[in-house]
Amino acid sequence: MRVDIVTIFPAFFDVLNVSLIGKARDRGILNLNVHDLREWTQDRHHTVDDTPYGGGAGMVMKPEPWGEALDSLLSPDAVLLVPSPAGERFSQPLARELAGEDHLVFACGRYEGIDQRVVDHFAARGRVRLVSLGDYVLNGGEVAAMAIIEAVSRLIPGVVGNPMSLVEESHEADGLLEYPSYTKPAVWRDLHVPPVLLSGNHGAIATWRHEQSMQRTVQNRPDLLGE
Numbered sequence: 001m002r003v004d005i006v007t008i009f010p011a012f013f014d015v016l017n018v019s020l021i022g023k024a025r026d027r028g029i030l031n032l033n034v035h036d037l038r039e040w041t042q043d044r045h046h047t048v049d050d051t052p053y054g055g056g057a058g059m060v061m062k063p064e065p066w067g068e069a070l071d072s073l074l075s076p077d078a079v080l081l082v083p084s085p086a087g088e089r090f091s092q093p094l095a096r097e098l099a100g101e102d103h104l105v106f107a108c109g110r111y112e113g114i115d116q117r118v119v120d121h122f123a124a125r126g127r128v129r130l131v132s133l134g135d136y137v138l139n140g141g142e143v144a145a146m147a148i149i150e151a152v153s154r155l156i157p158g159v160v161g162n163p164m165s166l167v168e169e170s171h172e173a174d175g176l177l178e179y180p181s182y183t184k185p186a187v188w189r190d191l192h193v194p195p196v197l198l199s200g201n202h203g204a205i206a207t208w209r210h211e212q213s214m215q216r217t218v219q220n221r222p223d224l225l226g227e
């Protein structure tokens with residue numbers, strides 16, 4: 001998979017050179033490229049923003065630099081992803097869908113956002129998706145892009161060591177939250193691991209884990225149960 005990220009803070013993504021993403025890049029499974037939007041400005045000050053038509057606080061990102069940048073980076077089969085509070089909700093199903101794509105291009109907005117004509121122009125020529133991580137506002141799309149890249153790339157075969165670890169994830173197997181996990185020691189600060197987990201009775205363990213998942217989901221995310 002090829003991933004292109006356009007941002008005015010390219011150094012923000014240096015962290016992608018470490019950990020799993022870094023190894024996947026070194027192994028050629030993930031071809032990730034970070035670009036500075038200012039490369040596509042023409043003026044001396046590398047201007048990327050201006051005041052909003054119609055008034056209002058803050059600044060809006062100008063369409064010209066984005067147009068030049070995306071013209072040079074988008075391929076016919078690319079999906080342009082724009083992290084935005086106004087986007088569709090990101091989810092594990094969407095992560096799985098994106099993991100099957102050949103080319104993702106992230107447009108990381110700052111300020112009050114990107115001139116709407118950029119999305120309109122490229123949506124008329126290819127696939128564009130505004131994606132929200134949740135109902136809160138960040139200062140820019142970089143943090144959201146990082147989260148989306150991690151959620152998607154870990155689903156690409158070869159990026160995460162043990163594929164089985166991807167199955168029993170929250171929101172994966174049965175739409176319930178993941179059960180609690182324990183490891184050695186069996187007793188820690190007088191707290192014991194639930195005995196069923198030491199019983200070797202795999203049927204009872206599976207039942208206990210499902211019950212724990214249900215309890216957690218009812219408690220923390222009743223919305224997942226259609227309640």
Ligand SMILES: COc1cccc(COC(=O)c2cn[nH]c2)c1
Binds near residue numbers: 082084110112139140
């Ligand atoms: C593209 O336009 C804008 C405007 C304002 C902020 C941002 C950054 O994204 C978020 O704030 C966000 C993403 N998911 N949840 C919140 C983008």
